[in-house]
Amino acid sequence: MQLNKKNMKKLVSIPIMIFVTAMGFAQEKAQDSENTYKKRVLETAEVEFLASYYTQDGDNAAVTGGLGSEKLTDVTSTLIVSIPLNDDDVLTVDTGISAYTSASSSNINPFDGNKPADPFQASSGASASDVWANGVISYAHSSDDRNNIWSAKLSVSAEFDYYSLGLGGGYTKLFNEKNTELSVNANIYLDTWKAIYPIELRPSTNLGRYGTIWGNTNYNPIFTPFNSEGRNSYSAGFGFSQILSKRLQGALMVDFVNQQGLLSMPFQRVYFGDVANSFIENFQLADAIEQLPNNRTKLAVGGRMNYYINEIFVLRTYYRYYADDWGITSQTASIELPIKITDKFTLYPSYRFYNQTAANYFAPYEQHRSTEEFYTSDYDLSKYSASQYGFGITYTDIFTRAHIYKFGLKSLDLKFNQYERNSGLKASIVTAGLKFIMD
Amino acid sequence: MIKKMILCGLALSFLSSCVAVKEYEKVKINDPDMALSEKNVHRLEATFQSYREAASGANGGKTGGGCGCN
16 A cells, blocks of 8 residues: 555544544543642652664665665664753753764775775775764753653754754643553754765766776766755654553554655665666676655554563564655564563563565666656665564662762663665674763 | 545544543553653654654654755
8 A cells, every 4th residue: 555645635634533532531630639749750860871883784785776785784882961950841962973884985986095986895984984973952841740741852963964943832731530541743854965976976086087987888867966955844643542451551553754855865876677788897887866856755563562461571562664656665663572580680582573565766776767857776765574582671769779970870771783774784783781870 | 445545534633532531540651651642762763763764754763854864
């Protein structure tokens, strides 16, 4: 099923129905006493440090038209500081930095390495690595009875060829003795590309400098630089959660996203089946760069259900259905079984399944025709399914006995995930988190 | 699929009308592993998924902004 107006209308009706039903509860006088003791939303400042190490490899790099090394390594660190401003308000500052090296992006210019240019060989030029940095400031205010929560956030992120500014806000309403929760949020991201094109397509490039063209020596790519480099994303999200019994609770979430502007990746090559191939060394020169529509609307509907089995086991489940107007539909399902082995240690085995259909504009290497309006060989937009196996361990000390300066260690998380696509891509990620509470 | 989702939503809505677990009965519900949101440490994993997969959203994670081009 693809995303069309009829289906969109049906899916839009879900949050509306939930909202109408829930507002019925809101008419009931809140049973929470307004005179009860007012607990601070956040007792004391918290600091959380997160880090991850990610690696992947595959043979379908989009930079080299769907055929080439996808080897990539990324290291990310994040610091989240939450500060209670008073009984009701919390300010959170979230900063992160991510550094990566990538074989495929190094081949934006494959001719600046020490070895002959080759799509399966990383080059060593400036595009082989990049640093991404981001910062988010968010503010949340809770009403005296803690049944209303307002939030706002401002985010900024930047890397060499991309800049993003985000604004967002949300409102959460709890009622039915805090058994029911409704939330709504909206975000706007205003992004700007600094378009980097494959080296052979740049007007300033003298290809003779890199070697002799062989194959089709009359190299004549289809290329016009993008005249607009902005990308705006607008999202709206709705959430509904409900305690269903003393051991069971669930949630439904709906997200709408509309993106406009430059949605193509300027450095991703495409090779046409009806154009003769041109090479320098072992590297095939681009016939064109990816061309995608400048508008995309996405809809995701997800649900969670968590069940407390006993003092040792908890069952956590998640399902999501996704559709967009590029022709992609997807399903995600995951299950996690936290196992409390002592009062301080919990194990987290998990499994996640994901599948998607291909975008209307996707075709593999040399399968597109030069007469098409839109084309991409990015395998992230192809049809595939993926499995992810995870295992984590958490140490929790509610008494925060271990200290660093004035901060007591509350919890330590360590998790490993192995991700495998049926199209060949394999990835693994190790994540760690340390949470401290100020004395 | 759509019908199932609507039914699921309605079922959850109606169920909410007959259940009101009191605060003092929420010991199991308040267990940290019962939280309906993911831990912060999970978001680094969710970030790579949002880069490698076409689908995103409805999980409390990123739904827009950022390049995702590496």
